[in-house]
Amino acid sequence: MSNPWRDDFPILKQRVNDERLAYLDNAATSQKPQAVIDTVTHFYEHDNANVHRGVHTLAERSTSRYEEARRKVQQFIHAQRSDEIIFTKGCTDSLNLVTSTYGNQVIHAGDEIVITIMEHHSNLIPWQQLAKQKGAKLKYIDIDENGQLKMDQAARLITDRTKIVAVTHISNVLGTVNPIQQLAAIAHQHHAVIVVDGAQAVAHLPVNVQELGADFYAFSGHKMLSPTGIGVLYGRHNLLAKMTPYQYGGEMIAEVHQQESTWAEPPFRFEAGTQNIAGAIGLGAAIDYLNQVGMDKIQHHEQEMVKDLLPRIVKMPGVTVYGPHDADKHTGVIAFNIDGIHPHDVATALDMDGVAVRAGHHCAQPLMERLGVPATVRASLAFYNDQQDIDQLLAAIQDTKEFFKHGTR
Template identity: 70%
Template sequence: MDSTLNKVMNDFPILNQKVNDERLVYLDNAATAQRPNQVIKALTHFYQTDNANVHRGVHTLAERATADYEAARRKVQKFINAPEPEEVIFTKGCTDGLNLVASTYGEANISAGDEIVISIMEHHSNLIPWQQLANRKGATLKYIHLTADGELDLDEAAQLITDKTKIVAVAHASNVMGTVNPIKQLAKLAHQHGAIFVGDGAQAVPHMAVDVQDLDVDFYAFSGHKMMGPTGIGILYGKRQLLEAMPPYQYGGEMIGFVHEQDSTWAELPYKFEAGTQNIAGAVGLGAAVDYLTGIGMDAVHEHEQQLVNYLLPKMEAIDGVQVYGPQDPAKHTGVIAFNLENLHPHDVATALDMEGVAVRAGHHCAQPLMTYLGLTATARASFYLYNTQADADRLLVAIQETKEFFNHGSRKTK
């Protein structure tokens, strides 16, 4: 595989190190991505030259910081093709954005007897807010299950989504199985029944071109840190008319129109949902990450990851005793690959891979209902990004083989 992206690795200083005496192969990108120099420099530059609080000073630095912050918002707006910058709200992260929708729109619009439809592959952050909302309101939470190939069962979705449904919330891409879900289709289905659609874009926005207008989603949340921005910053996109009608999420500075002793009015969008001093540097860093991704092009990022998966998936599946979860067709798989080695707990696998300098995740991946549904307690998970190379994929394959041999023979030869 000859990808033009192979050289971008040099933009990431953290990758240039040895772990346990081996070149670090970082394959935990679904948990958090690494930051390129461009993002690190943008953060440093902001703190060294422009730092001030936004929207509340008349001095020069305050104006600069405000301009930086709002420029970042417009970069994100363009990146996801949101109609207006006011529909792009800065949050702490994807979890924060989804909780915002559940606590405001959900609180105001869900009543006893209503139904909320999610999928069994949801991350806890797109599950618990709806579960608890349903519990508070006496509403019913329903789950779309999977086909044998780890894709959403769309026939079941069509049966579950009815005129009783008020909210449909589904991940754009699974953080465990790498499945890409047809959320445009699900949003259409939701709208046909008068429901709104909420997309969890945490595992999609960093890896593919996302156009919220084309998808026609009502809300769409994602995190900055999975797309090489800082931690503690995220985005909630919402359609203006919905956001306008919603009560605020938190109260405090910056989000007010006018405060009287006994009552208050709220600021215009997006500030109504940005109470208190925001993560201004985080927003600036996220803007730099958007610039970086835009410079490379999301189609190129997607193509690069697709090539890696095309190369790796059949080779992993060919290793005796390796079970790969999710779609077996590489074309339907993002760079997130959950797997297990026969008779070996994923924690043992992850420790062994770490000894080889290969960083993977092991556990339930914040998707316990999915694990239960699949009859698993945990899996290992390798997740790739634009700076990973075919050499990284090869290192993973070799490390898996050696791990298998270690536990099968290695120290057990006396048995």
């Protein structure tokens, strides 16, 4: 598993605690290639101006690059139209936008919202709070012993009272890829819409929102090589056109009078104020880089790493791995615990060996309750990881077990 891309990421060249850095916290945020860093720097050095508001050269260049980024997103996720792409602060912001606009408009007392037990809090709490405010019912699709959704239960839970089905594309804990097409078909049979949290998917496999049947699809740029503070909400145009604004202010209006205002067409009615222009342009550069590498190639490389790592970590004595143990059903998000050692202690010990992982409930506390644990350690792969990262992780786990057992490393 040689890796021709690692050298494109300058942060990976450093040493941590005098050890080679094995960055395995990609589910939390990805690293940035030099091409993205250079693009953002160039924008601030040469093109920085507000968008849609000026006729001078810098403003026109800035606007052109901002809207070009929107078109790149459209093409990357295969949306039908560029005005179906809304720039947000991130996936959390995108999901709150759907809840506060579409959800607030269509959910009434007695209606049902169906989500899954594996949802990140960003795709759980907004629906939970909306259901409480409206007197609606929030229902959960459970998982089986392999960490996969119980689709027979899903078919029973989604009824004619269901107005919204909200589901993660890939679990940020279990590494499970959910059957979005199948869930969308069930939702649509009952005239419900499906909202998909794509934060863990867009940088790891090809995404086609039309083929998936997604009505809304949300994701963050920082998990797909771009700067922080930029995200995307895709929505089908016929739905966006009926939605009221999420925030009010400049840019999102058609006309303003003393007592009345009218709204701009989507996506602009949902982009109030000055947006994260540099972030959007950086996201466009990240998409250029991902396209240059090739999403099929990225998916293949990551799957080869999973096929190497997953069986080896599953076989380690005293280590419990959550989610599917079949590498063909598991992405590069691998959550585990070591018997008798708190996950935070494990993460700290791994860091001493230069291995960066995440420990905690991963913003998925209902899932932790379902698994019967307070927290897990999570190693998460990206295409710029390699065989050495995997070997370093496994060696560090063994070192950690030895230290907590015998007090030596």
